[in-house]
Amino acid sequence: xxxxxxxxxxxxxxxxxxxxxxxxxxxxxxxxxxxxxxxxxxxxxxxxxxxxxxxxxxxxxxxxxxxxxxxxxxxxxxxxxxxxxxxxxxxxxxxxxxxxxxxxxxxxxxxxxxxxxxxxxxxxxxxxxxxxxxxxxxxxxxxxxxxxxxxxxxxxxxxxxxxxxxxxxxxxxxxxxxxxxxxxxxxxxxxxxxxxxxxxxxxxxxxxxxxxxxxxxxxxxxxxxxxxxxxxxxxxxxxxxxxxxxxxxxxxxxxxxxxxxxxxxxxxxxxxxxxxxxxxxxxxxxxxxxxxxxxxxxxxxxxxxxxxxxxxxxxxxxxxxxxxxxxxxx
Amino acid sequence: xxxxxxxxxxxxxxxxxxxxxxxxxxxxxxxxxxxxxxxxxxxxxxxxxxxxxxxxxxxxxxxxxxxxxxxxxxxxxxxxxxxxxxxxxxxxxxxxxxxxxxxxxxxxxxxxxxxxxxxxxxxxxxxxxxxxxxxxxxxxxxxxxxxxxxxxxxxxxxxxxxxxxxxxxxxxxxxxxxxxxxxxxxxxxxxxxxxxxxxxxxxxxxxxxxxxxxxxxxxxxxxxxxxxxxxxxxxxxxxxxxxxxxxxxxxxxxxxxxxxxxxxxxxxxxxxxxxxxxxxxxxxxxxxxxxxxxxxxxxxxxxxxxxxxxxxxxxxxxxxxxxxxxxxxx
Numbered sequence: 001x002x003x004x005x006x007x008x009x010x011x012x013x014x015x016x017x018x019x020x021x022x023x024x025x026x027x028x029x030x031x032x033x034x035x036x037x038x039x040x041x042x043x044x045x046x047x048x049x050x051x052x053x054x055x056x057x058x059x060x061x062x063x064x065x066x067x068x069x070x071x072x073x074x075x076x077x078x079x080x081x082x083x084x085x086x087x088x089x090x091x092x093x094x095x096x097x098x099x100x101x102x103x104x105x106x107x108x109x110x111x112x113x114x115x116x117x118x119x120x121x122x123x124x125x126x127x128x129x130x131x132x133x134x135x136x137x138x139x140x141x142x143x144x145x146x147x148x149x150x151x152x153x154x155x156x157x158x159x160x161x162x163x164x165x166x167x168x169x170x171x172x173x174x175x176x177x178x179x180x181x182x183x184x185x186x187x188x189x190x191x192x193x194x195x196x197x198x199x200x201x202x203x204x205x206x207x208x209x210x211x212x213x214x215x216x217x218x219x220x221x222x223x224x225x226x227x228x229x230x231x232x233x234x235x236x237x238x239x240x241x242x243x244x245x246x247x248x249x250x251x252x253x254x255x256x257x258x259x260x261x262x263x264x265x266x267x268x269x270x271x272x273x274x275x276x277x278x279x280x281x282x283x284x285x286x287x288x289x290x291x292x293x294x295x296x297x298x299x300x301x302x303x304x305x306x307x308x309x310x311x312x313x314x315x316x317x318x319x320x321x322x323x324x325x326x327x328x329x330x
Numbered sequence: 331x332x333x334x335x336x337x338x339x340x341x342x343x344x345x346x347x348x349x350x351x352x353x354x355x356x357x358x359x360x361x362x363x364x365x366x367x368x369x370x371x372x373x374x375x376x377x378x379x380x381x382x383x384x385x386x387x388x389x390x391x392x393x394x395x396x397x398x399x400x401x402x403x404x405x406x407x408x409x410x411x412x413x414x415x416x417x418x419x420x421x422x423x424x425x426x427x428x429x430x431x432x433x434x435x436x437x438x439x440x441x442x443x444x445x446x447x448x449x450x451x452x453x454x455x456x457x458x459x460x461x462x463x464x465x466x467x468x469x470x471x472x473x474x475x476x477x478x479x480x481x482x483x484x485x486x487x488x489x490x491x492x493x494x495x496x497x498x499x500x501x502x503x504x505x506x507x508x509x510x511x512x513x514x515x516x517x518x519x520x521x522x523x524x525x526x527x528x529x530x531x532x533x534x535x536x537x538x539x540x541x542x543x544x545x546x547x548x549x550x551x552x553x554x555x556x557x558x559x560x561x562x563x564x565x566x567x568x569x570x571x572x573x574x575x576x577x578x579x580x581x582x583x584x585x586x587x588x589x590x591x592x593x594x595x596x597x598x599x600x601x602x603x604x605x606x607x608x609x610x611x612x613x614x615x616x617x618x619x620x621x622x623x624x625x626x627x628x629x630x631x632x633x634x635x636x637x638x639x640x641x642x643x644x645x646x647x648x649x650x651x652x653x654x655x656x657x658x659x660x
Contacts, residue, residue, distance in 0.1 A: 091495065129571065141471040143490075143572055150491040154484045160473075161480040165421065241459065242473055 001026065002033045003232070004068060006059065007079030007122070009038030011181060014045075015225045016077060021045040021052065026075065027233020037068055038080065059101040066108050072115055075232045078102075079122040085188065087148040098151035106158055110167040119159060119170040120231040123244060125217065127153040127174060128289050135291040138246055145287060160243040163236075171231045171239065176249035176292075176304075179218040180315040189284040193218065196254070197261055197312060200269040203325030209278030212255035215290040219249040220311045222318060223304040230302055238300065248304040250311065251291035260308035264316070265324050331356065332363045333562070334398060336389065337409030337452070339368030341511060344375075345555045346407060351375040351382065356405065357563020367398055368410065389431040396438050402445055405562045408432075409452040415518065417478040428481035436488055440497040449489060450561040453502040453574060455547065457483040458619050465621040468576055475617060490573040493566075501561045501569065506579035506622075506634075509548040510645040519614040523548065526584070527591055527642060530599040533655030539608030542585035545620040549579040550644045553634040560632055568630065578634040580641065581621035590638035594646070595654050 003020060007013045017036055022045070024031055033051045036042045041056030057064045059080050080097070087094030102121075109117060128136060129145030144150040159170035181194040185206075192209055193216060199206035219227075227247055239245075252260075262270045294302070305311045316322060333350060337343045347366055352375070354361055363381045366372045371386030387394045389410055410427070417424030432451075439447065458466060459475030474480040489500035510531075511524040522539055523546060529536035549557075557577055569575075582590075592600045624632070635641045646652060 139471050141469050144487065145494075145571060147491050147495070150487050154487055157474065157480050157484055157487075161477050164475075165477070241475060 001029050001031050001075065002035075002071060002073045003031055003075045003077065004035045004037070004073035005042075005077045005079070006037050006068070007081065008036035008054070009040055009042035010079055011183075012122070012178065012221060012224045012228070013038065013077075013079045014043060015221060016079075016228050017042070017052075018045040019225055019229065021047050021050055024048050024050055026229055029233065033071070035068060035071070035073065059105075060096045065101065065105045069105070069108050069112075072112070073117055075118045075120070076105075077120045077122075077228050077232060078105075079228075081122065081152075082148070084126060084146055084148040087151060088146055091147060094147050094151055098148065099154050102155040103158055106162045106168060110162065110165075116166060116169050118232060118236075119168050120228055121155060121159055121170060121172045122228075123152045123156050123172040123174045124149065125174045125176055125246065125289055125292065127156070127244075130287050132289050135251075135293060136246070136289050137293045138296045156244040160241060163243050164241045169236055170243050171234070171236060172244035173227050173231055174244060174246045175224060175227070176217045176219045176247055177288075178221055178224055179311060180220070180319075182221075182315070182319045189281050190216075190288075192281070193254075193257070196257065196273050197315065200261060200272040201265055201312070201316065201320060201324055203272070205272045205274060207276040208254065208273050209276055209281040210254060210285055211277075211282070212258065213253055214282070214285060215251060215253045216285065217249045217251050217289060217291055218308075218311060219247065219304040220314045222314045223249075226304075227302055234300060242296070245297040245300070245302070246292045246294045248294040248298050248302050249292065250305050250308060252308050257308055260312055264309055264312045269324070331359050331361050331405065332365075332401060332403045333361055333405045333407065334365045334367070334403035335372075335407045335409070336367050336398070337411065338366035338384070339370055339372035340409055341513075342452070342508070342551060342554045342558070343368065343407075343409045344373065345551060346409075346558050347372070347382075348375040349555055349559065351377050351380055354378050354380060356559055359563065363401070365398065365401070365403065389435075390426045395431065395435045399435070399438050399442075402442070403447055405448045405450070406435075407450045407452075407558050407562060408435075409558075411452065411482075412478070414456060414476055414478040417481060418476055421477060424477050424481055428478065429484050432485040433488055436492045436498060440492065440495075446496060446499050448562060448566075449498050449500040450558055451485065451489055451500060451502045452558075453482045453486050453504045454479065455504045455506055455576065455619055455622065457486070457504060457574075460617050462619050465581075465623060466576070466619050467623045468626045486574040490571060493573050494571045499566055500573050501564070501566060502574035503557050503561055504574060504576045505554060505557070506547045506549040506577055507618075508551055508554055509641060510550070510649075512551075512645070512649045519611050520546075520618075522611070523584075523587070526587065526603050527645070530591060530602040531595055531642070531646065531650060531654055533602070535602045535604060537606040538584065538603050539606055539611040540584060540615055541607075541612070542588065543583055544612070544615060545581060545583045546615065547579045547581050547619060547621055548638075548641060549577065549634040550641045552644045552648060553579075556634075557632055564630060572626070575627040575630070575632070576622045576624045578624040578628050578632050579622065580635050580638060582638050587638055590642055594639055594642045599654070 127142035
């Protein structure tokens with residue numbers, strides 16, 4: 001089985017590539033070759049017996065997609081995107097990369113007879129916009145409040161239509177906010193959700209811009225990797241023409257997140273969190289969905305953490321070598 | 331006020347053009363000029379003091395949209411489309427006309443500073459696909475079961491995003507099945523809904539391919555014209571970023587439709603309907619929504635018939651000069 005990962009240099013893409021390289025299989029099937037692509041050449045993981053190629057290229061450049069598809073991968077994991085903030089500022093770039101490049105890829109696949117690869121697409125729960133019910137079920141209408149959400153939703157619709165026509169075998173995964181993101185703090189409005197855990201676990205202070213009553217919906221990087229690997233190998237027949245799935249996650253208030261941090265890392269870690277109310281961030285986060293049933297995805301075998309302590313433990317294991325910073329430990 | 335009608339040669343477009351020409355106003359505002367466009371040059375209605383231009387052109391040809399927009403209409407009514415059956419057979423043409431031409435138009439509007447025209451778009455309840463609840467509310471997720479539905483939904487999303495960004499002031503109208511369509515019978519799966527009324531009212535036989543228990547959702551051509559004129563002049567502020575509206579209509583079983591025919595045109599008319607079960611048509615129609623609350627649209631002042639007798643009466647007045655065929659009359 002040949003696999004192509006687009007956006008293989010990103011936080012989730014890198015982990016997927018590493019997991020596939022380590023296992024040498026997806027869903028019990030042997031992987032013989034893996035191609036990794038991103039705007040900058042992505043890192044190549046330890047390979048075992050696996051042939052791995054890595055390319056740095058812009059998917060929206062003419063011919064780029066065709067080049068990557070030349071060896072007819074059986075599975076394409078598509079995580080390449082212009083992210084939310086940039087798509088909002090650079091309207092044309094967002095549509096070019098997030099929509100046009102997807103359509104060009106689908107048309108390139110359609111042009112090849114007798115080839116219907118599995119396509120797993122990183123969509124986002126940002127396809128939804130307010131007003132929301134407290135808990136969003138699988139029949140609730142997406143209503144994007146950003147250009148990024150609009151582009152993701154349109155890409156989903158294309159994937160569904162091309163799948164219905166038999167050109168591709170697509171699954172769109174609407175991802176929750178991924179937490180804990182490793183690395184340096186960023187200025188994304190959602191960044192603090194990771195920051196209030198990641199920094200204290202490293203013995204560093206962190207700002208909390210919203211009230212502890214703020215509720216949001218999360219999955220760990222490890223769960224996200226699991227979503228893609230599950231979707232790469234699942235039986236898609238039960239999807240019918242409903243190819244986009246709200247992914248499972250964990251709904252928690254900031255207060256519950258902090259309580260989980262306390263139980264894993266103690267009072268000293270929690271003491272590193274400083275309330276610094278930011279009305280703009282509070283307003284943005286207030287426009288996001290708080291909880292999703294994700295009933296269809298759960299029925300189809302997708303799983304995520306059910307306790308926030310497990311999200312923290314996954315970070316401590318995967319990023320901190322099992323060690324919590326001195327002074328923050330319980 | 332200048333108005334541009336795309337698809338002005340179609341069944342609804344022609345009626346809108348005639349209504350505007352007759353009234354000389356939309357929503358109380360005087361119309362000074364009207365431009366009509368369709369793939370073939372559309373008919374020019376009686377004008378009064380109104381300057382009317384008519385163009386036959388293909389909207390998906392380069393430069394066509396820019397030409398039509400050159401005199402900066404204040405209101406654009408967009409009813410031009412590759413219809414459902416054709417979009418299903420000619421995949422590329424459907425996307426080119428129903429999606430790419432819309433995007434080109436929105437980008438052409440965006441390119442002009444300080445111009446934010448009202449855009450009223452003929453979308454369709456075909457954005458929805460099964461499985462359905464018996465009655466579909468405004469929060470129910472669209473899930474297109476055809477390429478036409480997918481293209482209409484993507485065009486809606488574009489219109490919403492461009493409206494959110496302030497480039498256009500868009501409203502997408504998700505139209506019910508329009509009934510009674512005048513003219514000759516066609517082979518559309520929905521054609522019989524008009525046929526079992528139109529033909530008997532003209533003294534002609536009509537085939538009924540589905541059971542009388544089949545339920546569907548209708549509005550008259552007259553109601554559809556009203557939707558567009560209302561949307562052309564409405565206050566769009568209450569829409570927020572929810573720019574697509576399920577239009578009001580009348581949910582009725584075939585049995586109820588026939589009962590209405592009997593009350594308007596008598597037993598002789600009803601006797602002209604012959605059951606000719608067609609399992610394929612029954613299956614296709616079984617995949618369509620049966621009823622919609624259309625609560626938001628109703629709150630915003632959109633109205634449709636509430637009795638099927640009124641739908642029939644509108645046809646008799648507008649198409650038959652008030653006369654029901656001899657032998658079919660009550």
